[in-house]
Amino acid sequence: MRNIKLTIEYEGKEYNGWQKQPNHLNIQGEIERAIQSVTREKVEIIGSGRTDAGVHAFGQVANFKIESEFPIEKMATAINSQLKKSIRVLKAEEVSLEFHSRYHCHQKTYAYIIDNSDQGTAIYRNTTYHVPQLLNVEKMQEAANYLIGEHDFSSFKSSGTSSKSSVRTIYQAQVLKEQTRVVIMLTGNGFLYNMVRIIAGTLVEIGLGNKQPKEMQDILKAKDRKKAGKTLAAHGLFLMKVDYDENKISGKEL
């Protein structure tokens, strides 16, 4: 038995999200199908987490167990040959049998990309969210700083979610201006359902001057979804990378 770790890029637009489900095009199902055509073996891949319909990834991670002796150095290219071009396996690596892409995830980084130009962009319209009014990036950064640390993020979670605890830790929260783009980058040990998109919606309110940066603290404390901004559209959101603590995976600590 071998355990294979994949790093995957996808454009979410045409998919009904990561998770396998009947009668809806989904990323997990497409990759499983491609692996099966390459290896003639039916596998189930485990993603580091789901992404919603329309959400993109530059660095989703998944793993699967397989008996096939298909050479690892040819695996990414072979799987890609069986996939639509809106999904690309960037890397395939053989890892220890213990590795589990969801349980062993150490931290994740998401980016929410805003096109802050007057008239919007034609070329990047499917991979940015358009806000025509000029955003105050300094105020957005000031507000984002309140998110760093361990907090109960109940105000930033969509209702109907099943997570037991709403406590998560944000390690980094950056708001970067790149020409006419504003990029919100969040690194944390985990994210609640719609959390990044609600944080982005709240930061946009602050960037527009509708809320003051220090209100972010009050919103956190309130633990009330109604205090935060709206959930921004899926097509601005990217799962950038998933990090693992290599020491924990490779050895006895598991």
Next chain:
Amino acid sequence: MRNIKLTIEYEGKEYNGWQKQPNHLNIQGEIERAIQSVTREKVEIIGSGRTDAGVHAFGQVANFKIESEFPIEKMATAINSQLKKSIRVLKAEEVSLEFHSRYHCHQKTYAYIIDNSDQGTAIYRNTTYHVPQLLNVEKMQEAANYLIGEHDFSSFKSSGTSSKSSVRTIYQAQVLKEQTRVVIMLTGNGFLYNMVRIIAGTLVEIGLGNKQPKEMQDILKAKDRKKAGKTLAAHGLFLMKVDYDENKISGKEL
């Protein structure tokens, strides 16, 4: 009578190029239709030049004459409201009646964007051309330097073109590496049919080591299309900007 200058971004993928033609979706026709819905006046727009099917633009320029008194500051937003999102008018300006977007064009800048990652990119697959083998960017730049200046570019022109002269001047030729992208940027007083895509194809041959940088000089001298590399795909090509000599347009020198 007023003369309006538009700066336009578009993703070329779904269009059969800039030029108006019956029974094919084209950018010029779409914009004319949008202007007519906004102003109730039938206009003909003059582009700085055609772009081929599939070619993109970040800064195409066009102008049109109109009687309508529609306020200029609302014009870009109004036209965009009547356009598909794959075309955006970035700016609408009122200019002197003499201004002609093709005749008065001083220089143009094109970019050819290569995705030089192993497995290709899912997210930017429609706006980059994939070359999986690692390109030597230094050698490509060395070769590109031979293009600078006034030359007969017959070797870099597709057959069946009607231009009288094949002499053009290249002012700048840069090959830039940005993460896994290689960007070829060319600024010149004009470009022959397919010239940028053939130059890009030739530079890729050099980047792969199939040709030496100084062969670029021999290819130029040969004035023979067969000596140059292949015409790379349209979807990597961007018209970046069109520059005008403001002194010439605004006054007596016309």
